[in-house]
Amino acid sequence: MKSFEAVQHYFNRAADKLELTENMRTLLLTSKREVQVQIAVEMDDGQLQTLIGYRVQHDNARGPMKGGLRFHHEVDLDEVRSLASLMTWKTAVVNIPFGGAKGGVTVNVRKLSLRELERVTRKFVDEIHDVIGPDTDIPAPDMGTNAEVMAWIMNQHNKYHGFSPGVVTGKPVEHYGIPGREEATGRGVGILALKTLGRLGHKAQKTRVAIQGFGNVGSHAAKFLQEADCRIVAISDVSGGYYCAEGINVLEAIQYSNKNNRSLEGFAAASRISNEELLELEVELLVPAALGGVITADNAPLINAPLIIEAANAPIRPEADDLLNDRGVVILPDILANAGGVTVSYFEWAQNRQYYRWGLDRVRQELDRVLSSAFEEVWNLAREHEVSLRTAAFMLGIGRVGRATVLGGIT
Ligand code: GLU
Numbered sequence: 001m002k003s004f005e006a007v008q009h010y011f012n013r014a015a016d017k018l019e020l021t022e023n024m025r026t027l028l029l030t031s032k033r034e035v036q037v038q039i040a041v042e043m044d045d046g047q048l049q050t051l052i053g054y055r056v057q058h059d060n061a062r063g064p065m066k067g068g069l070r071f072h073h074e075v076d077l078d079e080v081r082s083l084a085s086l087m088t089w090k091t092a093v094v095n096i097p098f099g100g101a102k103g104g105v106t107v108n109v110r111k112l113s114l115r116e117l118e119r120v121t122r123k124f125v126d127e128i129h130d131v132i133g134p135d136t137d138i139p140a141p142d143m144g145t146n147a148e149v150m151a152w153i154m155n156q157h158n159k160y161h162g163f164s165p166g167v168v169t170g171k172p173v174e175h176y177g178i179p180g181r182e183e184a185t186g187r188g189v190g191i192l193a194l195k196t197l198g199r200l201g202h203k204a205q206k207t208r209v210a211i212q213g214f215g216n217v218g219s220h221a222a223k224f225l226q227e228a229d230c231r232i233v234a235i236s237d238v239s240g241g242y243y244c245a246e247g248i249n250v251l252e253a254i255q256y257s258n259k260n261n262r263s264l265e266g267f268a269a270a271s272r273i274s275n276e277e278l279l280e281l282e283v284e285l286l287v288p289a290a291l292g293g294v295i296t297a298d299n300a301p302l303i304n305a306p307l308i309i310e311a312a313n314a315p316i317r318p319e320a321d322d323l324l325n326d327r328g329v330v331i332l333p334d335i336l337a338n339a340g341g342v343t344v345s346y347f348e349w350a351q352n353r354q355y356y357r358w359g360l361d362r363v364r365q366e367l368d369r370v371l372s373s374a375f376e377e378v379w380n381l382a383r384e385h386e387v388s389l390r391t392a393a394f395m396l397g398i399g400r401v402g403r404a405t406v407l408g409g410i411t
Helices: 003-018 022-029 077-093 114-128 147-161 181-199 216-227 250-259 275-279 318-326 340-354 360-385 389-408
Strands: 033-042 048-059 065-072 100-106 137-141 208-212 231-237 240-243 271-273 285-288 307-309 330-332
Touching (some): 003 022, 003 389, 033 077, 033 114, 048 114, 065 147, 065 340, 077 100, 077 340, 077 389, 100 114, 100 137, 114 147, 181 216, 181 307, 181 340, 181 360, 208 275, 216 250, 231 250, 231 275, 240 275, 330 389, 360 389
Parallel strands (some): 065 100, 065 137, 208 285, 307 330
Antiparallel strands (some): 033 048, 240 271
16 A cells, blocks of 8 residues: 555545545545656766655645655655645644645755755755745655755745745744754654553553654654653664663763764664564554654564554554554554644744744643643544544544635635
8 A cells, every 4th residue: 555545544434434525535635736846956076966856735724734844765756645645634633723735855865965955955945935935835844854954945935035934944943943843743752652651551650662763753752751751672773773671871872873973873782673673572652753654564463562652654554553453552643643843833933923932941831732632632532433543633633624624615
């Protein structure tokens, strides 16, 4: 099943419960606009390279479209389309006034120099600047992009359209960004993990956690959960997995990775395991925080964790989702679990539009408030309709988008 088909599958399951007509399903699933552009750049060695970039704008019934930009060698239109639609349901689940979009460039960022990365970014903006904007579509960081890339996007967009910091979020704090945006997705994962553990009767102190992926999301989630007394027994990145039954010192691992070109390769304070072994560990909580599609029908039966928090977008394939649900494994779905990032993006956008500075305490407090109320709504809906948390989250999101669409007038 391809990425978009997988989202469609989850969508239809919730749409059945909501008794949506076929016509309404088609309307809600179809992207408003899909843009594919050529990015021709000169590399440092003088060679010309032609890359492909995408921006998929899925839905704007509830507000300007919003979603990250992914720079990764596996990016294709199907993936960007699926991620754009996930953003629509995600912003609706946490009830922030945005629609959904996503963008990407098919490129291996690890092979680019800093200046090449900047040229790719600026050239991409040259191609899409007319379709993005603070009232239409607002990009943000995702896999392979960061605050610096967002600063270039703002700068390049403003050359065409004048000063407008709200055209992109996730900017550096010193450059129209907001404190707490960088940690927001991981922190949100941590907040929601503790809430779910609490509901399931687990104490944080007794919780063993395995986290796949130690980028921005995975490392901040690990830090938050360790501060809450959970035991982070395993972490991993592209270099492999690292296991320590007594618990890994997360701050030490973060420092090590930062010094080591953002890689855990050679991290000696834990024993080596593979990324696959990490998924199968005896833990109370498993957090996939890396690529999509890592939990499949093949490895789902080997997963021992009773609770999975989807920090990554779409880490579980639908066939695996069914197998895990049948075994009673609780899954907090991506469209709620990793919504902390876009929530703080909303605060940043609001701050940019108000020319008013928010402090870190306020950001954290409001993030907690937004995620807690979305969690309550999804949890209660799941119980009321006797469905999984994923189906409940989709029902909540689709319901909100559907109502806004109808109220706005369709034809
Ligand atoms: N890329 C992040 C996501 O998938 C954040 C998007 C945003 O802040 O707009 O949710």
